[in-house]
Structures are given as C-alpha cells and as structure tokens.
Amino acid sequence: xxxxxxxxxxxxxxxxxxxxxxxxxxxxxxxxxxxxxxxxxxxxxxxxxxxxxxxxxxxxxxxxxxxxxxxxxxxxxxxxxxxxxxxxxxxxxxxxxxxxxxxxxxxxxxxxxxxxxxxxxxxxxxxxxxxxxxxxxxxxxxxxxxxxxxxxxxx
Numbered sequence: 003x004x005x006x007x008x009x010x011x012x013x014x015x016x017x018x019x020x021x022x023x024x025x026x027x028x029x030x031x032x033x034x035x036x037x038x039x040x041x042x043x044x045x046x047x048x049x050x051x052x053x054x055x056x057x058x059x060x061x062x063x064x065x066x067x068x069x070x071x072x073x074x075x076x077x078x079x080x081x082x083x084x085x086x087x088x089x090x091x092x093x094x095x096x097x098x099x100x101x102x103x104x105x106x107x108x109x110x111x112x113x114x115x116x117x118x119x120x121x122x123x124x125x126x127x128x129x130x131x132x133x134x135x136x137x138x139x140x141x142x143x144x145x146x147x148x149x150x151x152x153x154x155x156x157x
Contacts, residue, residue: 029062029063029064034061034062034093035096036093036094036095036096036097037061037092037093037095037096038092038093038095038096039092040096041095041096041103042095042148042151042152043148043151044144044148045140045144047140048140048141048144051133051137051140051141052092052141054130054131055120055130055131055132055133055137056092056119056120056131057092058079058082058083058086058128058131059082059083059085059086059087059124060086060087060089060090060091060092061087061091061092061093062087062091062093062094063093064079064083066079067127067128069127075127078127079127082121082123082124089109090106090109090110100152100155103152104149104152104153107145107148107149107152108145108149110141110145111142111145111146114133114138114141114142115142120132120133
C-alpha cells in the first residue's frame with residue numbers, strides 16, 4: 003500500500019511540475035508583408051475560413067484556447083504548430099519561390115480533396131478547424147484560380 007501511495011505522490015509531483023514548463027507561444031504581433039493574402043487575391047470568406055481553421059498551425063500567430071494553459075495540452079498544440087509551419091506558413095508565403103508557391107497551393111487543394119487536412123488529431127481538440135464541404139469547395143476554387151493567376155504573374 004505504501005508503494006502505491008509513493009507512486010501516486012510521484013505522479014502528482016510530476017503533473018504539478020510540468021505545469022511550469024511551457025514552450026514559447028507562436029505570437030509575432032507584427033504586420034505580415036509576405037502573407038499569402040498580399041501575394042494572391044483572396045476573397046474575405048476564404049480568408050476567414052483559413053484564419054479559423056488553418057492559421058493556428060500554419061502562421062506566425064496562434065489563437066490559443068484556454069486548455070493550452072494546462073500541460074501537456076500546450077505541448078500537444080505546440081507540436082502541431084511547429085509541424086504545420088514547417089510544411090506551410092501562410093505568413094511567409096511571399097518568401098517562397100514561384101515554384102514552391104505553386105506547389106503549396108497544389109498541396110492545399112490535394113489535402114482538402116483527400117481529407118488529410120485539417121488533421122483529425124488536431125480537430126479532436128480544435129472543433130472549429132473542422133471544415134464543411136462548402137468551405138472546402140470555396141478554398142479549392144480559390145486555390146485553382148490562384149494557381150492560374152500565379153502562373154500568369156510569373157510567366
């Protein structure tokens with residue numbers, strides 16, 4: 003019985019201690035001159051959808067829900083942010099080469115069509131990131147038009 007109490011006490015101590023270990027927050031607070039919306043024409047409805055469902059992991063500014071103040075939830079979300087920004091950062095889109103911009107737009111389209119984005123592991127905790135079929139169609143249509151406009155712009 004004493005062994006179980008020691009184990010439980012040890013777990014409690016670990017849970018309390020990890021509450022003080024937080025990764026840096028993804029908040030730049032700066033205007034983003036290289037944001038995708040400055041490079042490619044973007045309707046307000048599409049921009050709203052992207053900000054609601056995508057920007058938390060794919061930009062330099064994350065809106066953190068209350069539960070990220072509790073560990074290990076912050077670590078879990080931070081992992082999604084780091085991974086997402088490595089793959090695509092909407093705030094840095096203008097720094098990509100024209101070829102990479104085209105590739106990223108194709109990836110957005112393909113990810114929505116095959117259902118790999120948004121990640122199901124992320125939508126478990128971020129319900130507002132779940133996209134309706136209408137929202138997916140709006141983004142896909144915008145991506146297709148944007149690919150065409152980028153092709154004309156760079157050729």
